[in-house]
Amino acid sequence: MSDISFDRARRHVLGLGCERGTPPAEVLTLANEALKTAGIGGAELAAVASIDSRSEEAAILAVAADFAVPAVFFDAARLEEETPRLKNPSAIVFAHVGCHGVAESAALAAIGGDGELVLGKIKSAHATAAIARIGLQKA
Numbered sequence: 001m002s003d004i005s006f007d008r009a010r011r012h013v014l015g016l017g018c019e020r021g022t023p024p025a026e027v028l029t030l031a032n033e034a035l036k037t038a039g040i041g042g043a044e045l046a047a048v049a050s051i052d053s054r055s056e057e058a059a060i061l062a063v064a065a066d067f068a069v070p071a072v073f074f075d076a077a078r079l080e081e082e083t084p085r086l087k088n089p090s091a092i093v094f095a096h097v098g099c100h101g102v103a104e105s106a107a108l109a110a111i112g113g114d115g116e117l118v119l120g121k122i123k124s125a126h127a128t129a130a131i132a133r134i135g136l137q138k139a
Contacts, residue, residue: 004072004110010046011134012038012118014067015107016060017050017093018127024062027127031063034129038119042067046134049106051079051097059127072110079105087120087130107132 004013014034018027035042048064050057052073064071076098082105083089089100099105103121107130114135121130 004047004070006046006134010044010069012040012044013047013049013107013110013115013132013134014045014063015049015103015105015110015130015132016054016063016127017102017106017129018054018057018059020054020057022057022059022126024059026124027059027129028063028066030122030124030127030129031067033124034119034122034131037122038131040118040131045069047072047110049074049110051076051099051102051106053097054102072106074106074109078109082108085117087117103128103130104132106130 045067047069048071050060052075055073079099083100086101086104094100111132115132118133119131121128
């Protein structure tokens with residue numbers, strides 16, 4: 001969490017997963033849909049998070065740039081530690097990347113142990129998004 005600055009205004013992390021080469025516009029549209037569904041404004045985001053194998057993925061980096069927040073990445077082993085807290089664990093995702101979810105797990109990993117999902121995984125054709133919120137004592 002060292003690259004993330006939480007405060008009373010920025011209490012949320014947007015977790016993202018996507019197939020390689022997904023157009024940035026698709027992921028940005030999904031990110032905005034996630035925020036709208038959760039009733040959260042872009043100014044409330046502290047970071048965008050994903051799996052480390054997507055650390056150079058243009059779509060994820062574009063979303064972070066659009067919201068002017070850092071992009072943080074975690075390895076599959078760290079994301080797998082979040083499995084008990086997932087709303088939508090997936091054996092299919094585990095078979096492909098080694099963890100039971102990317103978007104939800106990344107959001108939770110970035111938030112830390114006292115955070116919670118406020119929006120479980122939603123999907124577009126080639127991407128997933130989820131949102132987690134930090135616990136009150138960190139704000």
